Structure formats: C-alpha cells, structure tokens
Amino acid sequence: MSHRFTALPAVRSFVLFSSAGAALASVGVSPVRADVxxxxxxxxxxxxxxxxxxxxxxxxxxxxxxxxxxxxxxxxxxxxxxxxxxxxxxxxxxxxxxxxxxxxxxxxxxxxxxxxxxxxxxxxxxxxxxxxTRPLVRTGQTSSSTVRDQSFYQKFPLAAGNPQSLTKALRSNPGFVEDSVNQAHPRGEHASTSVYINGFLLPGALQGRAGQFLSPETIQTFDVQTGAYAPEYGGETAAILNLSLRSGTIDPFIDARLGGGGFGTFTGSLTFGGQAGAAAGGADVHGDIAKKFGYLVNLSQYNTDNALEAPQPGNQSAHNAQQSTTAFGNFSYAAGPSDQFNLVINTAPARTEVANRTGLPDEYAPFGQGFGYAGALSAEEAQTRGIASQEALRQDIYQRDNNTFTAFQYRKQFSPSLTGLFSLGYSNSKLDILNDNPEAFRNATVSSATLAEDSSLEFSPTIKREYDQTEFSASLTAVRSRHTFKFGGLYSDQSGDESYQLIPGSQAALNALFATDPRLAPQGGTLDEDGNYLLGTATATPTLQVKREGYYAAGYVQDTYRVTRRFTLNYGLRLDAYKQSQNLGQDSVNQTRLSPRINTAYVIAPLTVARLSYNRLFTQPPLAQGAILGLSVQPQMTDLYEANVEKQFGGNQTVKVAYYQKEDRNQLDTGILIEGTQIGAYTSISLGKATIKGFEFSYDLNPRNSIGWGGYLAWANSTAKPRGLNNLGEVIDDAYNDHDQLNTITGGVSYGLPSGAEAGLSYYYGSGTASSVLDETSGRQGRQEVNLRVGTGEQQRKKQAVGFTLEVQNLFDSRKRVNF
Structure with missing residues (x-):
C-alpha cells in the first residue's frame, strides 16, 4: 500500500537522569514471576x-x-x-x-x-x-528464537529517544524491517505478531496505533520467535513475542527516571516493587524470606515534537507532536506451594499529530513535492495554481489511541509432574482519527461547485474504532520420563464498532473517495468521461457505520521428546477456528483448519546444534481499521520450512545461520485506506499467494559480568513476492511486497567498566523497501541510523543509586526516504 514521502527523523539527543532506592540490585536483574x-x-x-x-x-x-x-x-x-x-x-x-x-x-x-x-x-x-561458564546455546530448544533481556537493552541504544518503543527494541533481531509508522515487519510479513505475556496470548491490539501498548521497561525477558513454533503458539504467526514480565522482588525498590532533549522530547518513568504479607517459606542462607504477595508498578510518560518520520527531510516537527502514557501493574499471590495467582493490568493512551507536508526539495519535482492532493504537484505547479502546503493551510489531524488489557492467571501444580495454567483476559482497543481543521474544510455538506479543484488539505476525517475482546485459555503440562506433554486451548470473543466520515477538501479528494468505496462519498453524484465524480447539489458526506462480531478459538496437543541426549523432537497438532461477520453485506468468514508441526534439534558437536522444522500456520486477520473493501478478508495459511545451525565458542560468543522459505495463501497485508494520503486510515486486504525466502546470520558477544566488550550483529537477506488476485479482484502486479527489503543489517557494540559506567552504539541499515522507489527507472533508497548511549551506571550515594545517561538518536543525521 502506498505512502507518500517519509524520511528518517533528524538527530535528536537527550540526557536521562535516574535514581533508584538502595535496596535495588541493578535494573538489569529485575524480577519476574512467570507462569511459563x-x-x-x-x-x-x-x-x-x-x-x-x-x-x-x-x-x-x-x-x-x-x-x-x-x-x-x-x-x-x-x-x-x-x-x-x-x-x-x-x-x-x-x-x-x-x-x-x-x-x-x-x-x-x-x-x-x-x-x-x-x-x-x-x-x-x-x-x-x-x-x-553458562552454555549460551540451548541445545534442547527446537524453536527459532532470539532471547534478549533488560541488561541487553540497557547496553545498546536501540530505542534511543523513546524508551517506550517496543518496535525499536525488536530491531536487534534478524529479519525485522522497520517502516515509517512504528511497525516492524518480521520475515517478509506485514506485522501479524502474537504477544504472549507469562504464557497467556494477549488479545490483539489495533494495527496502525501510534502509541505503545506495553512499555519495554515492564519486560524482563524477550523471547522473539520467528519460526519452528511449537503447536501451543498461534493466532498471528509472522512472529511470536514470548514475554516474561518483571515482578516484585524480595527486597523492595523504587526506580525513577527523567529525561529531556531536542524536539521538545521528555521522558519520565517511575517503577517500584516488592513483596508483602506472610512468609512464603523459610529464610535462605542469606536470611532472605519471600512473601506471599508480590507487586510491581510502572508508570511512564513520553512527549515529543518529532513523533513519526516526517513527510519531508527538512521541517520534521511540523504538526508532529505526541503525548504517550503507559501505566502497568503486575500483582502475584502465592496461596501455597502448589497454588499461585497473578493479575496484570495495563493501559496505554496516546495522542499523536499527523505530520503535515511543507514541501520537498527540488529534486523531487518530477514526482511531486508534497503539494496538492496526494502531494503529487511540484512547488512550481502549486504556486501557479495557488495551492498552499498542508502546513500553510493549518491542517490539524490527530490520532487518539489506547489499548487497555487485564489478565488474571491461576497456576496449579497438581503433582511433581503435572502443572496447570488457567487464564482469563480482557482487552479494549480504541483508535480515533479526528481533526481540528479550519472551519472552511469541516463542512460535511459539499458540492462540486463549491469544492476547489485541488488542495493539499485532502480530508477532514472523523474515524472512530473500538474493539472488545474477552479470552479464556487453559493448559496442562505433564512430564513423563523423556516426554513433556502439553495440552491446551483458548477461546477469544471479538466484537467491534467502527465509523468513517471523510469530508473531502477538493474535487480531487472527492474523486479518490468515490473510487476507494462509493459508500464513503456523498450520494447522488455522476461520473463524467474524465472520471470525475460530480455533485450537482450540496450533499452531506455520509458516516459509514461498521459492526463486527466473531471469535477466534484454538486447541493443541504437543510432545517435546528428548529422544537421546543429543536429539530433541517437538511435534503435535493445532486446530484453529476463526469466524467473523459484519454488517456491510460481505459474506461471513468461517474457517477451521488442522495444522501439523514438527521441530527438531540435534547436537552435532559440543555446544553446536542443528535444527530442522516444518510448520503449517494459521494466521487470523489483524484488527486493522478500514477492513471494509472487497470480499471478506480470509485467514492466511502458510507452509514454513526452516533449517538453522547455532554454535557457541570462546565461552561467551554465539553464531547462528538460518535459511527459511514460506509459501503463503491469502497473504494478509495492511496499508493506507486511500492511497497517497497522510491521515493514517488503514485497510486490511488479502494478496492471494506469496513466496518468502531468506537467509539470516547472527552473532552475539556476551560480556562477562557486564564488564568489557559486548556486541551483536544480525544480517537478513530476503525476498517477499506476492502473486495472483487480491480480495478486491485485482491482479497483483507488484513484483514485491511494499515492505520487502533485500538486505537488513543491525548491530551494536558496547563497553562496560567495573564501576558500572558503559558506552554503547547501535546501528540499523536497510537496503531499501519496495515502497521507497520513486518510479520504474529509479532504484530503492537505502537508509541507516546510528544511535549512541554513554552512561555513568548507577553510582551509590548514601541510600540512593544515581546515574546519568546521554543518548543521541540518529547520530549522523541521516534523512533518507523510507516511503514514497
């Protein structure tokens, strides 16, 4: 799907001040009480x-x-x-x-x-x-995954400038391509990623949100899986984020952080946790006594005037502000040695301005410098026709989103070899695109006689979308000799309401609105021979109401069999069912599929493991606004084949090489509802079939006790090619998916001193997405970003540990285009 020009953000630096209670060990060993x-x-x-x-x-x-x-x-x-x-x-x-x-x-x-x-x-x-030395290669692990923890993200400034960004944190994993609207595309797919917290599949959040749904500060361990999934994992299968959450420590702590920098950037967070109540057991050799009740609370705030990649490399703060808040609580109670309860609550509201176009440099004149509808006019053409930029017209469109979820879990140990986990969760997702445009553009009653022929201010949108999901899941894990059996299932009820009103700001916008979906345009017009949709009389712009109802359900059975000390086999079946109906006259979707999976790991030499797998995957359509076009979007079916070899050497270094191939049917994609616009209204479509294949290399250097040199390097070489018909009945003529990127390289280096002081660099390079091409004669635009972090570490000052950190985002001020 087409975006107009977006560029990398300009250089931004800020200083972070942090203080922690003396009872806190380093934040890098923050606690977690996982139910996995x-x-x-x-x-x-x-x-x-x-x-x-x-x-x-x-x-x-x-x-x-x-x-x-x-x-x-x-x-x-x-x-x-x-x-x-x-x-x-x-x-x-x-x-x-x-x-x-x-x-x-x-x-x-x-x-x-x-x-x-x-x-x-x-x-x-x-x-x-x-x-x-701890073995770094998990020889009994059959999945294709990369594990990161809090200490890793403190060493490398992946999310420099925005500690709330989970997407930035994922860039250290091979095969993740970043786009201009805070999305990460794993292994050639759009973004259909399932998030598991403490073993519970989090109900889906809305795609297209600008704010974060969960702060990385609340996560202890990131297990990022991109293939060879055990049957227990499903829902959305481009990638699996298996997250272990931080939880209350035996020793209580308080951690406060403040930061500020360029482009009006402010960051702040407060984290505190501990344990209370009756003793959960006797004292250990250190005299520590765990309590039955644990708690951890995290509050964070992020403000900036440069939220998303701007539509021009120059003025990057033109109507581009964001205010984002997260509030998180993780509470646990040990009723006894065999009974544990856990409650997680999280809310993440955000308000983000849609950046205005102010005009591109002269080199873009043949392609459009950001003036007129879809930015298609050059500056000279706009001046001749008297068309001002969006910024000059005072366009004021903003997005308001929030994702709130809660999950209650009960873990029961029935016997030394049998454990059960029962979870109940609820999620409410909201995403509104609203406007405070000048009054002259907000009159919903329009006619061709009063509309300008063209205008940079394309629409005055009022789009509202809200989804509620309630999910129950249960699983049993039984250990028998060399077998670990797991049985489980889930049911997620899904319902949503959407409304769309897009008041056109010009005849060109009215034409595009009618061409996209006549139900969005004022009724009663006629098409002339040039394709103009003409309204002879003033007619009200309608509001399209959409109501969706349905469910996603799944059940699985699997066995992880330690066949020999060298050979591990994970195999099983997963049954997925998806149903959705809506009030737009489209056929309901009702599909059920049984999918086999087999994953193997064989130790071919000391600390060297080879893995081979085949997965059939079922991916439910994402919650993405504007899924209103064409035939109903069907679930995606995928055959995934993968082979990889991983080796540890030198005591603290690992290398991994992997090759994979995916064959998709009904490939899911999400893009701009009305092509060329900046308003952020998205639609989900099906791209027929696709072949995705890639080679990945990754290297990690783990410093001993966080002292000395550390580093990581990941390179992915991949292609994603769709074909066939999409759900609009159109022949797919794009040779590559718009987020296809041949080469993606990410790396970092750090150095730590015994005092706790550290310095780190992170690097991201993309050879260019298909969406960065100007026209058929031009190539893709590569991009790179270097971030820097220098910190004192937490230095003890009486009863407080205090530290200072300097971060610089986009150190060399690269402003290459991401999309066009």
Missing amino acids: VGRVKFHVLSAATQKPVPGAKITLEDSANVNPNLVLTTDANGEVTTPPLENRVWVATTDADSFQVDARRVTVQADVTSEVTIRLGAIAQGSGTVIV
Missing part, C-alpha cells in the same frame, strides 16, 4: 571416575530475586529433578564431600526438562570453587 515454567534434571558425576555422586547438595539461587534459595539432594544415581521453575537464569551451586564446589548459571527452558551434567573435581586437584 520448565524443569532441570541434574546429573552429578565424579570427573575422575565418571561415577554418580549421591548425596550432592545443589543450591539454586533465583537471579530475579523473587524466590528464596532452593536446595536439592541427588539420589543414589547422582540425579535429581527440580520442581517447576520460572523460565529464566538460575545459579546452581553443587557441593559434595571430597569434591570442589561447582557454580554455574543454568537457563530454564519453558515446557522442557533440560538436562545438565555436572562433573565434580576432587579437592586434591585444586581448591576453592570452580566457576563454570
């Missing part, structure tokens, strides 16, 4: 004889500071399996008579019993504690 759990089976052997070591004591320390230490003892075979543990890093210390102490960091994988072998050296062979 796994187990670890320890094998303790003598390094000299390879015989089991019975009676060895293993102490597990929670890196998130939520749970007291857990002490286990190996049996006669030198083995012991943990109870369900939250899926994060735990520190395991193993102590046995006549052996050295072994200390290592162990990563718990969700829904899997990971196996860890510990070989203890005799005291005679040395003294003290042996520190073992």
Whole structure:
C-alpha cells in the first residue's frame, strides 16, 4: 500500500537522569514471576571416575530475586529433578564431600526438562570453587528464537529517544524491517505478531496505533520467535513475542527516571516493587524470606515534537507532536506451594499529530513535492495554481489511541509432574482519527461547485474504532520420563464498532473517495468521461457505520521428546477456528483448519546444534481499521520450512545461520485506506499467494559480568513476492511486497567498566523497501541510523543509586526516504 514521502527523523539527543532506592540490585536483574515454567534434571558425576555422586547438595539461587534459595539432594544415581521453575537464569551451586564446589548459571527452558551434567573435581586437584561458564546455546530448544533481556537493552541504544518503543527494541533481531509508522515487519510479513505475556496470548491490539501498548521497561525477558513454533503458539504467526514480565522482588525498590532533549522530547518513568504479607517459606542462607504477595508498578510518560518520520527531510516537527502514557501493574499471590495467582493490568493512551507536508526539495519535482492532493504537484505547479502546503493551510489531524488489557492467571501444580495454567483476559482497543481543521474544510455538506479543484488539505476525517475482546485459555503440562506433554486451548470473543466520515477538501479528494468505496462519498453524484465524480447539489458526506462480531478459538496437543541426549523432537497438532461477520453485506468468514508441526534439534558437536522444522500456520486477520473493501478478508495459511545451525565458542560468543522459505495463501497485508494520503486510515486486504525466502546470520558477544566488550550483529537477506488476485479482484502486479527489503543489517557494540559506567552504539541499515522507489527507472533508497548511549551506571550515594545517561538518536543525521 502506498505512502507518500517519509524520511528518517533528524538527530535528536537527550540526557536521562535516574535514581533508584538502595535496596535495588541493578535494573538489569529485575524480577519476574512467570507462569511459563520448565524443569532441570541434574546429573552429578565424579570427573575422575565418571561415577554418580549421591548425596550432592545443589543450591539454586533465583537471579530475579523473587524466590528464596532452593536446595536439592541427588539420589543414589547422582540425579535429581527440580520442581517447576520460572523460565529464566538460575545459579546452581553443587557441593559434595571430597569434591570442589561447582557454580554455574543454568537457563530454564519453558515446557522442557533440560538436562545438565555436572562433573565434580576432587579437592586434591585444586581448591576453592570452580566457576563454570553458562552454555549460551540451548541445545534442547527446537524453536527459532532470539532471547534478549533488560541488561541487553540497557547496553545498546536501540530505542534511543523513546524508551517506550517496543518496535525499536525488536530491531536487534534478524529479519525485522522497520517502516515509517512504528511497525516492524518480521520475515517478509506485514506485522501479524502474537504477544504472549507469562504464557497467556494477549488479545490483539489495533494495527496502525501510534502509541505503545506495553512499555519495554515492564519486560524482563524477550523471547522473539520467528519460526519452528511449537503447536501451543498461534493466532498471528509472522512472529511470536514470548514475554516474561518483571515482578516484585524480595527486597523492595523504587526506580525513577527523567529525561529531556531536542524536539521538545521528555521522558519520565517511575517503577517500584516488592513483596508483602506472610512468609512464603523459610529464610535462605542469606536470611532472605519471600512473601506471599508480590507487586510491581510502572508508570511512564513520553512527549515529543518529532513523533513519526516526517513527510519531508527538512521541517520534521511540523504538526508532529505526541503525548504517550503507559501505566502497568503486575500483582502475584502465592496461596501455597502448589497454588499461585497473578493479575496484570495495563493501559496505554496516546495522542499523536499527523505530520503535515511543507514541501520537498527540488529534486523531487518530477514526482511531486508534497503539494496538492496526494502531494503529487511540484512547488512550481502549486504556486501557479495557488495551492498552499498542508502546513500553510493549518491542517490539524490527530490520532487518539489506547489499548487497555487485564489478565488474571491461576497456576496449579497438581503433582511433581503435572502443572496447570488457567487464564482469563480482557482487552479494549480504541483508535480515533479526528481533526481540528479550519472551519472552511469541516463542512460535511459539499458540492462540486463549491469544492476547489485541488488542495493539499485532502480530508477532514472523523474515524472512530473500538474493539472488545474477552479470552479464556487453559493448559496442562505433564512430564513423563523423556516426554513433556502439553495440552491446551483458548477461546477469544471479538466484537467491534467502527465509523468513517471523510469530508473531502477538493474535487480531487472527492474523486479518490468515490473510487476507494462509493459508500464513503456523498450520494447522488455522476461520473463524467474524465472520471470525475460530480455533485450537482450540496450533499452531506455520509458516516459509514461498521459492526463486527466473531471469535477466534484454538486447541493443541504437543510432545517435546528428548529422544537421546543429543536429539530433541517437538511435534503435535493445532486446530484453529476463526469466524467473523459484519454488517456491510460481505459474506461471513468461517474457517477451521488442522495444522501439523514438527521441530527438531540435534547436537552435532559440543555446544553446536542443528535444527530442522516444518510448520503449517494459521494466521487470523489483524484488527486493522478500514477492513471494509472487497470480499471478506480470509485467514492466511502458510507452509514454513526452516533449517538453522547455532554454535557457541570462546565461552561467551554465539553464531547462528538460518535459511527459511514460506509459501503463503491469502497473504494478509495492511496499508493506507486511500492511497497517497497522510491521515493514517488503514485497510486490511488479502494478496492471494506469496513466496518468502531468506537467509539470516547472527552473532552475539556476551560480556562477562557486564564488564568489557559486548556486541551483536544480525544480517537478513530476503525476498517477499506476492502473486495472483487480491480480495478486491485485482491482479497483483507488484513484483514485491511494499515492505520487502533485500538486505537488513543491525548491530551494536558496547563497553562496560567495573564501576558500572558503559558506552554503547547501535546501528540499523536497510537496503531499501519496495515502497521507497520513486518510479520504474529509479532504484530503492537505502537508509541507516546510528544511535549512541554513554552512561555513568548507577553510582551509590548514601541510600540512593544515581546515574546519568546521554543518548543521541540518529547520530549522523541521516534523512533518507523510507516511503514514497
């Protein structure tokens, strides 16, 4: 779908001041009490004889500071399996008579019993504690994913200038293409991404929103999956964001941050959390006692005069302000060792101005410099015809959106090998596009006699859209020997109301409105031989009312089978059902599909794993305003094939290469409802078939204890080619999807000092999307962005830890075009 010119934002810098209560460990180890759990089976052997070591004591320390230490003892075979543990890093210390102490960091994988072998050296062979490097490659993991945590986002300034931006945070993952309206396109798809919080599929939020629906500050761990999905994951399957949320720590804390910078930018946040109530267990070796009630609250505010990429490289703050707020609460209660309750509440209102065109440089004169309808006139043509820019006409269109959700969860451990999770959630999504245009353009009664032939002020829109979703889900996880079985399902009731009124500002706009959908245009006109829709008498611009009702439901069964110590197999079936009806006379959508999935992982060498997978995927149409055109939009069906190899070397470095191919049917796409306009009204359509294929390379350097050099690099080479007929009955003549980008490179480097001071750079390069092409004779416009962060770290000052950070967004002030 076409956008007019948008450019990268101009350079913007700001200083961030932060202070934290003395009881807080670094924010990088912020807590999480996730409802997604796994187990670890320890094998303790003598390094000299390879015989089991019975009676060895293993102490597990929670890196998130939520749970007291857990002490286990190996049996006669030198083995012991943990109870369900939250899926994060735990520190395991193993102590046995006549052996050295072994200390290592162990990563718990969700829904899997990971196996860890510990070989203890005799005291005679040395003294003290042996520190073992944590394996960074999860050899039992069958999915294609990248895991990031809070410490990663503190090192690298991916979201410089806007700490609320979840989209910017995703840019470190291979295969994510960024566009000009805060969307990230994973692996050639539009943006159909499912978000799971603590194991619960979050009801869909509206596409096209300008504000954020969840602040990255509330997230402890980002598990970004782009393929080889277990059957439990579905809904929207371009990517899966499996998020673990921060939660209250044993030691209470307060964290306050303030920032300000260029373009009127202000950021502020307050986070506090802790535990209260009766003790949930005894004291650990440090004297820490976990409480039954945990709480974490985060409030954040973001203001700027340069919200989105502007329609010209020069004046980037012309009617481009945003005010965005997020409020988040995560509350947990441990009723007993086998019963845990959790409540998450979040709301994220935002008001964003739609940036005005002020005019493009002379080099764009042959293509349109942003004057007249759709910006198609040059400055000379506009001056001759007396047509002013949107900014000069005082166009004032703004978007008001909010996404509010709540999720209540109950986790029950029925036995050491059987766990249940039951969730109930509600989501309310609103997105309004309104205007305070000059009164002369807001008269809903129009006629061709009174309309100007052309005008840069295209429409005075009043678009309102609201969706309510209620979702229930349940799952059971059972461990039997080498098998981890999981059964589950969900039902999401969906209902929405939309209304559309677009008052045309010129005859050219009236023609475009009628061509898009006659129901949006004033009635009673006639078409002349030149295609002009002429209104002989003054006629009111109608308001199109749309009501939608339906549901999405799914059920799945899967088994993660540790066939051997080297080979892991995940397989199963997923049944998806989607139904939607609306009042526009289109046929209802009612589809049910059964999809097989098989994912494998094989350890081909120490700390080297090869994965091979096949997934059939069902993607429900997104909640996207303006899905009113043509035939009803059908769910997308995809066959996804992938192979990848991942290796760890040097103790703290990993490399991964991957190849994938996707065959889409009814490929979902979202773009501008009325092409060429800036108002942000979107429509969802189906693009028939598509073939997407790509190669990915990623490298990570993990600094030990956050000291020294760190870095990451990700490169994706991919193509996305649609074909066939879309749901409007049109032949698809575009060779590539508009967000197709051949090469996407993202990387970063950081350096940390023992004092906590750090410096970091992040880099994003795109070779150019298909939408950046000017005409058939021009190539794509590449783009790049470099961000800088320098910080003191949190320095102790009496009872407070205080730090300062300088960030610069778009360090070299690149203003290449993103769309045209």
